[in-house]
Amino acid sequence: MPTGLPHRVADLSLAAFGRREIALAEDEMPGLMAVRAEYAATRPLEGARITGSLHMTVQTAVLIETLVALGAQVRWASCNIFSTQDHAAAAVVAGPHGTAEDPQGVPVFAWKGETLEEYWWAADMALTWPDGLGPNMLLDDGGDATMLVHKGVEFEKAGRVPEPSTEDSEEYAAFLELLRSTAAAHPGKWTELAGRIRGVTEETTTGVHRLYRMDGAGELLFPAINVNDAVTKSKFDNRYGIRHSLIDGINRGTDVLIGGKVAVVCGYGDVGKGCAESLRGQGARVVVVEIDPICALQAAMDGFQVTTLEEIAGTGDIFVTATGNIGVITVETLSRMKHHAIVGNIGHFDNEIDMAGLAAVPGIVRTTVKPQVDEWRFPDGHAVIVLSEGRLLNLGNATGHPSFVMSNSFTNQVIAQIELFTRPEAYPVGVHTLAKRLDEKVARLHLDALGVKLSTLTPEQAEYLGVPVEGPYKPEHYRY
Ligand code: NAI
Numbered sequence: 001m002p003t004g005l006p007h008r009v010a011d012l013s014l015a016a017f018g019r020r021e022i023a024l025a026e027d028e029m030p031g032l033m034a035v036r037a038e039y040a041a042t043r044p045l046e047g048a049r050i051t052g053s054l055h056m057t058v059q060t061a062v063l064i065e066t067l068v069a070l071g072a073q074v075r076w077a078s079c080n081i082f083s084t085q086d087h088a089a090a091a092v093v094a095g096p097h098g099t100a101e102d103p104q105g106v107p108v109f110a111w112k113g114e115t116l117e118e119y120w121w122a123a124d125m126a127l128t129w130p131d132g133l134g135p136n137m138l139l140d141d142g143g144d145a146t147m148l149v150h151k152g153v154e155f156e157k158a159g160r161v162p163e164p165s166t167e168d169s170e171e172y173a174a175f176l177e178l179l180r181s182t183a184a185a186h187p188g189k190w191t192e193l194a195g196r197i198r199g200v201t202e203e204t205t206t207g208v209h210r211l212y213r214m215d216g217a218g219e220l221l222f223p224a225i226n227v228n229d230a231v232t233k234s235k236f237d238n239r240y241g242i243r244h245s246l247i248d249g250i251n252r253g254t255d256v257l258i259g260g261k262v263a264v265v266c267g268y269g270d271v272g273k274g275c276a277e278s279l280r281g282q283g284a285r286v287v288v289v290e291i292d293p294i295c296a297l298q299a300a301m302d303g304f305q306v307t308t309l310e311e312i313a314g315t316g317d318i319f320v321t322a323t324g325n326i327g328v329i330t331v332e333t334l335s336r337m338k339h340h341a342i343v344g345n346i347g348h349f350d351n352e353i354d355m356a357g358l359a360a361v362p363g364i365v366r367t368t369v370k371p372q373v374d375e376w377r378f379p380d381g382h383a384v385i386v387l388s389e390g391r392l393l394n395l396g397n398a399t400g401h402p403s404f405v406m407s408n409s410f411t412n413q414v415i416a417q418i419e420l421f422t423r424p425e426a427y428p429v430g431v432h433t434l435a436k437r438l439d440e441k442v443a444r445l446h447l448d449a450l451g452v453k454l455s456t457l458t459p460e461q462a463e464y465l466g467v468p469v470e471g472p473y474k475p476e477h478y479r480y
Contacts, residue, residue, distance in 0.1 A: 005103045006130065007093040008122065010086040010111040012100040018091025021058045022065075028403035029059070031411030031445040032066045039070050039418075046071030048421045051126045051135035053145035054203060055083035055395055056110040059406035061092045064106055066414055072137075077126035078110035079141040081119050082372060082388055083395035086112055113371065116174035123148055124178055127193065134193040137421055138200035139413060142348045143207035146200050150214065150221060152179055152190025169356070198424055199223040201416035203409065205234070205269070206324045206348035211431045223427040225416040227409070230434050231480050232442040234270050237409040241401030242274030245394035246320065246346055247282055253373050253387045253397035254342055256318075259283030264316040266309065267323035268295040271346060275320050276304055287312050309333055320393075321345040321352035331357035334376075337384050344387035346394055353390040372396045404446070411442045436472040 026033060039045075050067055054060055056078040067074050076092065078084045095105025109122035123145055127135060140146050155161045161180045164173035182189055199222050202208050208228045214220045228234050247258065263284035265275045276286045276299065288299035288306045296306045309329065313336040321328045324347045331354050334343065345352045358364065363379035372393075377383040388396025400406075415438050420427055447454060462469045474480075 005093065005105070006107045006125075007103070008109045008111070008125070009089040009093055010084075012090045012093060012103065014087035015090040015094035015100040015103075018058070018061065018085075018087035018089070019094070019096070021087065022061045022091055025058045025062050025403040028449075029062050029407035029410070030449045031407040031442055032062055032414065034445045035411055035414050036066050036069045043071035044418045044422050048072040048137050048417065049129060049133065049135045050074045050137045050139055050417065051129075051145060052076045052139040053079045053123055053126060054139060054141035055080055055400060056089045056092070056108060057083065057085045057395070057400050057406075058088040059401070059403050059410065061088045062403070063406075063410040063413060064092055065096060066410070067139075067417065068106065070414070070418070072417070074106045075126045075129065075135070076106060076108045076110065077122040077145075078114075078119075079144055080391060080395060081114040081116065082112060082391055083400065084110040084112045084114075085399060116171050117177065119171075120148075120174050120178040124182060134196055136196050136198050137417060138197060139203075139417060140200050140207055141203035143202060143210040146202070146207070146224075147210065148175070148179075149190055149194050149197065150219065151175075152182065153194050153221060154219075155179055155183065156188060156191050169351070171350075194221045197222045199225065199420040199427060201225045201227050201413055201420060203233075203413065204228050204348055205238070205271075208431070209324065215429075215431050220429055220431070223420060223424070223429050224431045225420055225427070226431050226433050227412045227416050230412040230439050230442065232408045232439050232446075233412050235480055237401060237405050238270035239274040239277075241405040241409075242271050242322075242346060242394065243278040243281075244405070245398055245401050246275050247278045248398035249344065249346075249387065249393040249396070250318065250342065251398075253344070253393065254385060256342065258318070261285070261317035262287060262312070262315055263318040264289060264309070264312050264320070265304075266319070266321045266328050266352070267325070267347070268292075268299040268304075268306075269322070269324075271322040273298075273302075275322050275346060276302070279318070279320075280304075284318065287316065313337055316341060318342045319344070322347055323352055324348060326351040327354060329353045331361060334358055334384055335361070335378060337382075339382040340375075340385055342385045342387065344393035344397075345390050346392050348392065350390040350392075353386070355386070355390040358386070404449070408442055408446060411445060412439075415442070436474065436476065440471045440473065 050072045089108045094103045098104030109125040208226045211224045263279040264287045266289040268290045288304045290296040313333045365377045367375045372388045375383045387393040
């Protein structure tokens, strides 16, 4: 490390390039920039020490610098081994006022193509503040930072870190290894750290599932805000963001013509809906696989064929998993696919496609075509193409969602951080969602940029509907 600012990124000399893209992104992120202007004087995050674990992209750089502008100290790691944009990471370390030679920004521990051991090392570094105090806020995507702290505390209570079993994934084995080394070097580290954390704001569906499960089991150690289920997050990022970034990933990975192909989308939740729409937009014949009768019916009414994976395995040209569930595409399914069928996942974790099973097929040959694109040739000669080793392909093969949609998600993140940090009494231990008036505020901040002219209720109309003229307009149970 050449400087006093702790960091580990691929190449600090990329900072100037990163800064130019951050400047463009700022123009496309009106929500975040409005929040910066609104809180420039009051700096509500003064005293906040935020550890972030979220894809280190250009858009995340604008989020990080917004948190800093509001007074926070920040340390960052990515939440995926392939999702970091190295120029963005370098620019955040350099900072808006520093340079690659004289970095004055934020400590970032992230680069594209981390090993699993490096991934957990980086998460630990983001959680380990130099003065030993640790963070007092977490900003998480997928729940890995939250899990690290919770499992650390659990194992400290038990007095030992378990040995990985043969059932455990490589990733979990690397995670246990990290906890073993921290237990040896800093006994009691996680309990101490957890005690100082006021709360976590969680970005995605999968992380939110983990939080509700921990809360249900009485294991949650601090309050959490579920950012994902803000309407202006999940109904926008998960859907319209995916509509943009799914085909971006497929195109950059394979450059195969999508029109006319049979594209199979597993899962028709918010993300699956965005996938199906974008593939149809390219002229693919889209087939949906679902387990929930409501989502299956929605897919059918939206005009998609709905069938089982067993049925469509031999016909599909492109397969995308978007379920947030495990073992959706099995080795047996992969083995029945057409020659050079393209297979990718866009759900948060890499367990939707059985990659370990694929690697274990006797006689299978893996050829890396280019980074994050592998051909897996079965002994009978036919092959499938797997994107990003089964990790989320929009961030592995492309650059994730574009700035404008991430402005919605990240404005919710900033508001959630302010809420948890400044009004802890309003958020006891448990999982909370943001108030609807805040959701409507996030949407409002994005209307002008699109030239949207909003109509206003008359007092009579407001009275008739039983809502205030200035909102909120919908009851909590409204589904949009
Ligand atoms: P969701 O819960 O709205 O949708 C998932 C759908 O998958 C549900 O309708 C469910 O019934 C279905 N499903 C579950 N098991 C299935 C199976 N075995 N076969 C077929 N369908 C099945 O969740 P959402 O918000 O759509 O998120 C999905 C995943 O995408 C999560 O892991 C989430 O964290 C992730 N995500 C990824 C993003 C990215 O940029 N790559 C952005 C936002 C979310």
